[in-house]
Amino acid sequence: MTANGEFVTATADGISVTLDLAVGHIRSLVVERGGREIAPLHRAPWIEEAQEPDTPAHLARLSGDFLCAPFGLSDIDGSPAHGWPANSSWKHLETRSIEGGSVARFELEKQVMGARVTKEFTVRDGHPFLYQRHLFSGGEGAVSVGLHMMVSLPQGGHLSFSPKRFIETPVDPQEADPARGRSLLAYPAHFQDLKKAPRADGGTANLVCYPFDRNYEDCVMMPEVPGRAFAWGAALRHREHDLVLSLKRPEDFPSTLLWMSNGGRYYSPWNSRHRGVLGLEEVRSYLLSGHKASIAPNPFSDQGIPTSIGLTADGEVDLRQATGIMPVPASWDRVTDVEVRGKTLAVLSDNDEFSVPYDPDFILHA
Template sequence: MATEIFHTIEAKGIRATLDLRVGHIRRLVVERDGKSLEPLNSAPWVDDAAIIEDETLLPNLRFLSGDFFCAPFSTSDVVEAPPHGWPANSRWRVLTVEAHPEGGTIARYELERDVLGARLIKEFTLRDGHPFLYERHVFIGGSGAVPVANHAMVRLPTGGTLSFSEKRFAFTPETPLEPDPAMGRYALAYPSRFDDLSAAPLKDGGTANLTAYPFAQRHEDFVALVEAAAEGLGWAAAARTDQGDLFVSLRNVAELPLTMLWLSNGGRDYVPWNGRHVGVLGIEEGRTYAGYGHRASTHPNPLTEAGVPTALVLDPDGEVSVGNVIGAVPLPEGWGKVARVSANGGLLTIEGEGGGRIEFPFDADFLGTA
């Protein structure tokens, strides 16, 4: 179903709705085992006319929801564009919708602006019986390099347990998201670097456990996790015990070597936030120098010196793309942390830290890690 604002696609057991005004996923709903799973968050003001009609606010903020693609990720200080780029702030048009040959739907959308001269295509695939949205973003032509990221936001109203594929190290940037106490608050130390996700340094001393959300109240924080492996399947999982589901994010670590966490728990006091964006975790899969912006990501930096790519190089005579998979599955009774996630043939296997495993249909070829 298509309207001027939203476009929805479906397959058996799953549906996704894209907000065409800004390219944000407004809803992702998985129907499985008699449950309706809807892990993504929409900001509490997305239907507030006073906010959405206020053009002094960035479109990305007015319609903040679900998941969106950033190019560039963070500050746009190379070409004129808002933070997170035009893909997260301007309109997309529906190009094609077609049936998947093995059951399901493939939809393609085109950004109405260019990115460094490139045409950008958003491709969504839903497969019958698969509890996942397969996302691909394709840059056709263009020149230069751009940091990119998918920017999923999970709703954790009563908290949750987080698990990740093995990380090399984690760090916070030089400056917190809200350094001015008149505007907001933060809890972590900036800058910092650490190896143990259960012992992230706090600004006032002590440590926080990043695998348990929330670790503090009324704060905004950002931390980047660098993948240990240079290739293969990277994953993040958020167990929402109160909702009985497990949010899963999957990627090829050679394409997207960072997982960035935006811990948004009521730490901003100005419009449109007004202290009401609470219990939200951004799980942002990227190829970027964290939150340092376009210019820093395309020049030598500490990550590139460590062999971690921080920007996507465009091809003037061809195309380049990045893929990401997000979804939700029922959470087995008694599960908290996930021990490992693996893709084999047509299945994704998720193993619990306390034992047990669950399996789901999965296109292991999509990310190129099979």
């Protein structure tokens, strides 16, 4: 473990993760494997620049991945968009050695609806995974939550997922004013095939190939199919010959949101320079409609898709996700499946597969 007062880094053999304590964002996640050092998570180009005083902290220091509570619009507790976990300080509680790795724990200095929030990173020797846990203790009421992972795809790539129930765009486009930005998809829209996403101009877009166009800002939400114990999402970067995996229990995060940010925002601090960024975000939220809409009856919850967590004075909510980073053979153009096989994770393509060390008990905990 290393620390400089503002950042804390936890390491194991072949992996390191650094947390920005000012906002709880992962500043870097680096995996060394096959003689390569791979660091595909995104860092905004403006994070070293001075920002306007009213710039939200999560935007000024936008990087890597971070917890949101609420996810999106905050219209109940007075916190900024994406909530205090993404915009305020975290305290480093400890970093301790475990057999074959280390665990770092952090506590949000503010509370979320009266709940204490703890962040826990586990890294293991030889495992190309960050095992990430967030624990809400106590509190009262309900709140939407999400993990805001961002992958840098400057040369593009291929996206694939475990089966989803449907795909939906929010009511409003990401950018509706042509003087401020540009969105290309139809809003709202409900469809089944990522390769045939409705566009506002009447055409369709193939969202499994990123980017699908130039200069746009768009997003879609994809709830999981019922009955699955394990779900995954993959972003394969063709030119870099590497892969980012997101692994989760649908019980924890019932939906995946794709935020496709490719130069479609013209105003500060974006200034049309935020390009090739994919938000691969695991969420428990009603689209981007905000805290109030996510805890009230809504079209997702009416279909049995959870859109918030419930907090009680003597209760705990334990949310887990694993991020994997690894090289892939140069011949690969997509991931077709991911399978847990004992203490390994098998990653499959159309005509090949490989396995990496994996802790099967972390996500599928009792």
